[in-house]
Amino acid sequence: MDSKPNAIVAQSGGPTAVINSSACGVIQEAIKSGKVSRILGAVNGILGVLKEDLFDISAEKPETIEALKQTPAAAIGSCRYKLKSLKESRADFERVLDVFKAHNIRYFFYAGGNDSMDTADKVNKLAADSGYELVCMGIPKTVDNDLAFTDHCPGYPSVAKYVATCAMEAGRDTEALYTTDTCTILEVMGRNAGWIAAATGLAARGPEDAPHLIYMPEAVFSFDKLVKDVKEVLKELGRVFIVAGEGLKDKDGNYVTADAGVFGKDSFGHVQLGGVAEMLKSVIEKEVGIKARFNKLGTNQRNAMHFASLTDVNEAYMCGQMAVRYAMEGENGKMVTLVRQDSPKYECTTGLAELSDVANGEKKVPPEYINEKGNHITDAMRDYVRPLVRGEAPITIGDDGLPVFMRFERKPLKKKLTKYL
Amino acid sequence: MDSKPNAIVAQSGGPTAVINSSACGVIQEAIKSGKVSRILGAVNGILGVLKEDLFDISAEKPETIEALKQTPAAAIGSCRYKLKSLKESRADFERVLDVFKAHNIRYFFYAGGNDSMDTADKVNKLAADSGYELVCMGIPKTVDNDLAFTDHCPGYPSVAKYVATCAMEAGRDTEALYTTDTCTILEVMGRNAGWIAAATGLAARGPEDAPHLIYMPEAVFSFDKLVKDVKEVLKELGRVFIVAGEGLKDKDGNYVTADAGVFGKDSFGHVQLGGVAEMLKSVIEKEVGIKARFNKLGTNQRNAMHFASLTDVNEAYMCGQMAVRYAMEGENGKMVTLVRQDSPKYECTTGLAELSDVANGEKKVPPEYINEKGNHITDAMRDYVRPLVRGEAPITIGDDGLPVFMRFERKPLKKKLTKYL
Numbered sequence: 001m002d003s004k005p006n007a008i009v010a011q012s013g014g015p016t017a018v019i020n021s022s023a024c025g026v027i028q029e030a031i032k033s034g035k036v037s038r039i040l041g042a043v044n045g046i047l048g049v050l051k052e053d054l055f056d057i058s059a060e061k062p063e064t065i066e067a068l069k070q071t072p073a074a075a076i077g078s079c080r081y082k083l084k085s086l087k088e089s090r091a092d093f094e095r096v097l098d099v100f101k102a103h104n105i106r107y108f109f110y111a112g113g114n115d116s117m118d119t120a121d122k123v124n125k126l127a128a129d130s131g132y133e134l135v136c137m138g139i140p141k142t143v144d145n146d147l148a149f150t151d152h153c154p155g156y157p158s159v160a161k162y163v164a165t166c167a168m169e170a171g172r173d174t175e176a177l178y179t180t181d182t183c184t185i186l187e188v189m190g191r192n193a194g195w196i197a198a199a200t201g202l203a204a205r206g207p208e209d210a211p212h213l214i215y216m217p218e219a220v221f222s223f224d225k226l227v228k229d230v231k232e233v234l235k236e237l238g239r240v241f242i243v244a245g246e247g248l249k250d251k252d253g254n255y256v257t258a259d260a261g262v263f264g265k266d267s268f269g270h271v272q273l274g275g276v277a278e279m280l281k282s283v284i285e286k287e288v289g290i291k292a293r294f295n296k297l298g299t300n301q302r303n304a305m306h307f308a309s310l311t312d313v314n315e316a317y318m319c320g321q322m323a324v325r326y327a328m329e330g331e332n333g334k335m336v337t338l339v340r341q342d343s344p345k346y347e348c349t350t351g352l353a354e355l356s357d358v359a360n361g362e363k364k365v366p367p368e369y370i371n372e373k374g375n376h377i378t379d380a381m382r383d384y385v386r387p388l389v390r391g392e393a394p395i396t397i398g399d400d401g402l403p404v405f406m407r408f409e410r411k412p413l414k415k416k417l418t419k420y421l
Numbered sequence: 422m423d424s425k426p427n428a429i430v431a432q433s434g435g436p437t438a439v440i441n442s443s444a445c446g447v448i449q450e451a452i453k454s455g456k457v458s459r460i461l462g463a464v465n466g467i468l469g470v471l472k473e474d475l476f477d478i479s480a481e482k483p484e485t486i487e488a489l490k491q492t493p494a495a496a497i498g499s500c501r502y503k504l505k506s507l508k509e510s511r512a513d514f515e516r517v518l519d520v521f522k523a524h525n526i527r528y529f530f531y532a533g534g535n536d537s538m539d540t541a542d543k544v545n546k547l548a549a550d551s552g553y554e555l556v557c558m559g560i561p562k563t564v565d566n567d568l569a570f571t572d573h574c575p576g577y578p579s580v581a582k583y584v585a586t587c588a589m590e591a592g593r594d595t596e597a598l599y600t601t602d603t604c605t606i607l608e609v610m611g612r613n614a615g616w617i618a619a620a621t622g623l624a625a626r627g628p629e630d631a632p633h634l635i636y637m638p639e640a641v642f643s644f645d646k647l648v649k650d651v652k653e654v655l656k657e658l659g660r661v662f663i664v665a666g667e668g669l670k671d672k673d674g675n676y677v678t679a680d681a682g683v684f685g686k687d688s689f690g691h692v693q694l695g696g697v698a699e700m701l702k703s704v705i706e707k708e709v710g711i712k713a714r715f716n717k718l719g720t721n722q723r724n725a726m727h728f729a730s731l732t733d734v735n736e737a738y739m740c741g742q743m744a745v746r747y748a749m750e751g752e753n754g755k756m757v758t759l760v761r762q763d764s765p766k767y768e769c770t771t772g773l774a775e776l777s778d779v780a781n782g783e784k785k786v787p788p789e790y791i792n793e794k795g796n797h798i799t800d801a802m803r804d805y806v807r808p809l810v811r812g813e814a815p816i817t818i819g820d821d822g823l824p825v826f827m828r829f830e831r832k833p834l835k836k837k838l839t840k841y842l
Contacts, residue, residue, distance in 0.1 A: 015594045044600055073593030080601045164823055169724035172494030172826060173436045179465055180501040184720060202821060208828070298716030299605060303590035306728050309822065389822035400623060401730065401810035402585055405593060407629070 004035065005106035007324075009057065010042035010049065011141070012112030012119075013080065015073035015299075016155030017162075017308040017393075018316035019111050019141045023076060024068035025320025026109045026139070027057055033328050036107060040413065044077035045112075046119060050092060051421050052099050054413040067406035069313055070395050072305035075408055083119045086126065093126050095420050101132060102416040109323050111139040114147060117335055118359035124333045137323040138335030138355050141316075143302045145195035148361025149353035150337035154319055155302065157312035157388035160199030162304040163188050163243075163297065164389065167200040170295055171210020171241045178239035183230065183284055183292035186211070187277035189301060190245040194218050194365045196301070197245035199385050201377035210241030211376075218365045219374030221248040221256055226280065227287045229375050234290070244276050306403055310391025315348060322350040346387030425456065426527035428745075430478065431463035431470065432562070433533030433540075434501065436494035436720075437576030438583075438729040438814075439737035440532055440562045444497060445489035446741025447530045447560070448478055454749050457528060461834065465498035466533075467540055471513060472842050473520050475834040488827035490734055491816050493726035496829055504540045507547065514547050516841050522553060523837040530744050532560040535568060538756055539780035545754045558744040559756030559776050562737075564723045566616035569782025570774035571758035575740055576723065578733035578809035581620030583725040584609050584664075584718065585810065588621040591716055592631020592662045599660035604651065604705055604713035607632070608698035610722060611666040615639050615786045617722070618666035620806050622798035631662030632797075639786045640795030642669040642677055647701065648708045650796050655711070665697050727824055731812025736769060743771040767808030 009026050011019055030039050039058040042048035057065070057076070068075055083089040100108070110120040117138045124136035140147050145156035167186055174184040190196045194216020201214055212233045215221055233240040248256045257279045277294035284292045319336045326334065334352040341347040369381035396404045430447050432440055451460050460479040463469035478486070478497070489496055504510040521529070531541040538559045545557035561568050566577035588607055595605040609617045615637020622635055633654045636642055654661040669677045678700045698715035705713045740757045747755065755773040762768040790802035817825045 011597070015597045044597075047600060071593070072590050074597035078597045080598065161822055165727050166721050168823060168826065169493050169726055170720045172492070173720040173724050176432070176436045176465075176495035176499045177501065179468060181720075186721075203823060205821075293719060294717070295719030295721050296715075296717045297721065298714060299591045299594040299602075300587050300607075300716050300718065303594050305590055306586050386821050391822065392818065397813065399811075400626075400807050401582055401812065402589060402624060405589065 004037035006038045006040055006104050007036040007107035007109065008040045008042055008049070008054070008100070008105045009076060009109045010045045010111070011074040011076050011078045012045040012110065012116040013078060013141070014143065014302060015078055016141055016143050016302050017072045017158040017305045018154050018312050020068040020071050020073070020075050021313045021316035022111050022139045022141065022154060022320035024065060025317040026324055027065050029321040029324035031058060033324060035328055040103065040105065041076040041408065041410070043410065045079040045081065046083065046096070047079040047081045047421070048077060049096050049099050052102070052415045052417050054103065055408065055410045056413060057408065059411065060408055064406050064408060069317065070305065070393070070403070071405040072303035075406065082115055083122065086122050093122055096123050097127055097130065097132060098417060100134060103413070106134055107327055108134060108136045109139060109320070110136070111141040111320070113142040113144070114359050114361065117355045121333060121355035121359055124355065135327045135332045136355065137327050137331070138358065139319045139323050140335060140337065143196065144190055144193050146193040146363050147358055148363045149335070149358055151340040151348065152338055152388060154312060154316035156195060158304065158308040159196055159301050160385055161309045161389035162307050163196055163301055164200045164203040165307060166297060167211050167241065167243055168203040168209070171203065174210065174239050174241050180291060181293060182234070182238070182290040183240045183242065185242045185244055185277040185280050185292060185294040187244050187246060187294060187296040190217060191247045192217055192362070192364070194245045197243050198365050198369060198377050198381050200243045202382055202385055202389065204376070208237065211243040212237065212240050213242045213375045214377060215242070215244045215248055215375060216365055216370065217245050217247040217249050219370055220251045222250060223283050226283060229373070230284055230288050234288070242280065244280055246276050248276055305393070306395060308393040309389050310393045311388055313393040318350060326352060425458035427459045427461055427525050428457040428528035428530065429461045429463055429470070429475070429521070429526045430497060430530045431466045431532070432495040432497050432499045433466040433531065433537040434499060434562070435564065435723060436499055437562055437564050437723050438493045438579040438726045439575050439733050441489040441492050441494070441496050442734045442737035443532050443560045443562060443575060443741035445486060446738040447745055448486050450742040450745035452479060454745060456749055461524065461526065462497040462829065462831070464831065466500040466502065467504065467517070468500040468502045468842070469498060470517050470520050473523070473836045473838050475524065476829065476831045477834060478829065480832065481829055485827050485829060490738065491726065491824070492826040493724035496827065503536055504543065507543050514543055517544050518548055518551065518553060519838060521555060524834070527555055528748055529555060529557045530560060530741070531557070532562040532741070534563040534565070535780050535782065538776045542754060542776035542780055545776065556748045556753045557776065558748050558752070559779065560740045560744050561756060561758065564617065565611055565614050567614040567784050568779055569784045570756070570779055572761040572769065573759055573809060575733060575737035577616060579725065579729040580617055580722050581806055582730045582810035583728050584617055584722055585621045585624040586728060587718060588632050588662065588664055589624040589630070592624065595631065595660050595662050601712060602714055603655070603659070603711040604661045604663065606663045606665055606698040606701050606713060606715040608665050608667060608715060608717040611638060612668045613638055613783070613785070615666045618664050619786050619790060619798050619802050621664045623803055623806055623810065625797070629658065632664040633658065633661050634663045634796045635798060636663070636665045636669055636796065637786055637791065638666050638668040638670050640791050641672045643671060644704050647704060650794070651705055651709050655709070663701065665701055667697050669697055726814070727816060729814040730810050731814045732809055734814040739771060747773060
């Protein structure tokens with residue numbers, strides 16, 4: 001038996017292009033620290049902990065670990081399993097601690113959004129209450145960029161770079177074919193926050209450039225306004241390229257569309273959105289009388305490793321690395337934050353926020369980043385996002401012309417407890 | 422008045438990442454030839470000719486012309502205006518010749534698909550009949566890759582590289598989140614030919630890799646088969662990633678879905694397709710009982726300059742360049758073709774095909790490229806597409822982290838004729 005404790009790394013929620021870079025930072029820094037025996041991976045996030053479905057990441061080849069930086073999604077596996085309050089999900093929380101105890105896990109590094117920070121916080125408090133020595137550190141991760149207390153979230157810069165480029169490229173298509181395909185709508189992610197939609201505004205370097213209209217959940221949306229906006233752009237340019245966040249809301253705060261489908265809500269209780277672009281298309285065709293088409297990038301936008309932001313990859317790594325350093329320095333119950341320096345040239349360092357604060361916070365696109373008409377962004381938003389998308393992350397291309405991604409061997413750790421889930 | 426004749430370049434139909442590279446090849450080679458006075462651009466394809474809406478491309482800055490190689494879509498402008506038979510569209514064809522005569526245009530370089538080759542062929546024949554000396558050369562262009570007499574079509578390799586990469590990336594998302602988001606459907610273009618869908622098969626390097634199922638218009642599709650296929654993959658992997666061509670057909674050759682919308686057909690009479698992925702999603706959720714989501718890349722797939730194939734950019738350029746060389750050598754009424762050499766290392770040269778032959782031909786994915794079950798590709802297809810997607814086309818990135826594309830100044834040529842359209 002090792003005398004040194006073990007650490008565990010887990011990934012949660014929707015994947016990003018760089019959540020694996022954060023994992024890489026944790027793993028390489030934890031190995032370097034010499035203070036942990038093994039670094040374990042929780043297969044599919046907290047689900048893997050509950051099921052005692054673990055593997056020894058530190059036994060993986062160093063080149064596999066290094067290649068995390070070039071691999072999108074979540075190589076350790078992710079999930080959408082939600083632990084509720086300590087009262088409601090007591091058994092789950094206790095099981096987490098039991099698994100940690102069984103495997104001598106004293107460090108818990110959890111990359112995710114506010115639900116995950118909430119889980120890490122509660123595990124941490126339960127451990128303290130029961131006298132089990134545990135350090136829980138959160139690593140920000142969400143393409144939605146809606147976590148409070150951090151300048152931005154790893155994952156967002158890469159999706160921003162990609163969707164802005166997609167708007168540029170598809171915008172040129174609409175420009176070339178405007179005599180028939182006069183309107184194109186690009187639907188992007190963003191349930192409650194319009195950060196991704198807003199990022200595409202960077203592509204509009206001049207008035208001719210797409211997108212001409214950007215709709216974000218933060219600005220009240222109406223179909224009357226849409227029709228008026230479209231007609232104005234058409235008069236000017238003869239074509240219109242629109243970016244729509246998936247979670248557009250009317251003046252009463254209701255989603256203008258909710259494609260409930262068979263699985264109407266995900267397990268976090270979020271309404272499954274979709275169909276915004278289709279609805280816009282249909283209204284524009286009927287009310288304006290022009291042909292409209294739509295592109296829905298879906299999960300491709302959050303995994304576009306092939307054009308990820310180097311700034312993002314580096315910062316995601318730094319967040320993982322610093323989570324370990326802070327933990328070794330005695331910090332606990334915190335999430336690493338990104339702190340933009342007040343300098344002429346973009347510089348970003350890390351800070352810390354209480355897990356419980358992050359869990360309960362939310363950061364929307366502020367009014368000063370949205371233009372007065374509520375249909376585009378301001379220079380303040382451009383200044384915010386521009387430095388984030390800079391730099392092209394290196395990728396390895398195989399002999400077949402396609403990117404090469406890693407996969408862990410995931411040799412399962414021997415289970416010590418009874419089956420739980 | 423110049424003693425040398427003028428040349429005209431036009432682009433038609435759906436844009437691609439490399440149709441501008443072909444234009445660049447035409448322009449630079451025509452300038453180099455010393456045999457033409459000016460190279461004119463027809464704004465928005467044949468529409469620009471009919472409207473006498475022309476500009477002097479040779480007066481544009483050399484660096485603007487060079488930057489065509491890095492700019493997607495159709496910088497001269499494209500259209501979907503269709504000229505029918507000589508009998509039905511007589512006035513249009515005569516107008517084209519009138520415009521050519523008015524501007525001393527003796528070379529017509531037209532990049533497009535079979536409809537455009539048909540137009541070029543008819544203009545050519547009418548010119549011959551009326552004793553007007555004219556050389557008409559076609560340059561293949563279609564992401565659909567369905568032109569006959571050419572090994573492949575410029576534009577296809579880039580879309581192939583991009584959609585295969587998208588399948589890899591979104592496939593990793595499904596792999597990471599399979600416990601809830603068990604199925605993802607990637608809808609790709611391809612009205613009658615499944616070449617784009619087939620290309621994604623390259624991403625499946627091993628059985629774990631996406632896509633697990635590929636549906637192409639060439640293989641009879643049924644929802645019963647879909648459900649059976651999905652259940653089989655689920656049993657094996659616990660998740661399923663599907664690529665669906667937009668034009669899937671049932672055993673009677675009817676589209677399984679046609680989202681007619683307000684603009685049910687485009688001006689070429691093609692049914693406007695869409696909604697295949699949504700229909701698959703709905704059937705899978707209902708019949709298999711798993712959550713499914715879909716990504717629809719739409720026009721982004723054909724304009725993905727940021728990850729275009731270098732092979733494609735070079736070959737597209739070569740097609741434009743060779744169109745000029747062949748024309749100067751006395752060829753006429755031909756389309757440049759790409760000829761794959763029978764060599765161990767991929768090599769591709771050019772050949773020629775009659776415009777009228779290309780106009781009436783069509784090339785679908787052959788049975789030997791589709792597996793027996795009709796739900797994936799064979800190694801023969803892999804061998805076909807692999808060399809095409811190799812190499813990353815260079816792009817220029819601006820200080821804002823996004824690609825830089827060119828735009829022509831498009832200083833309009835003085836009109837000499839009366840208004841037509």
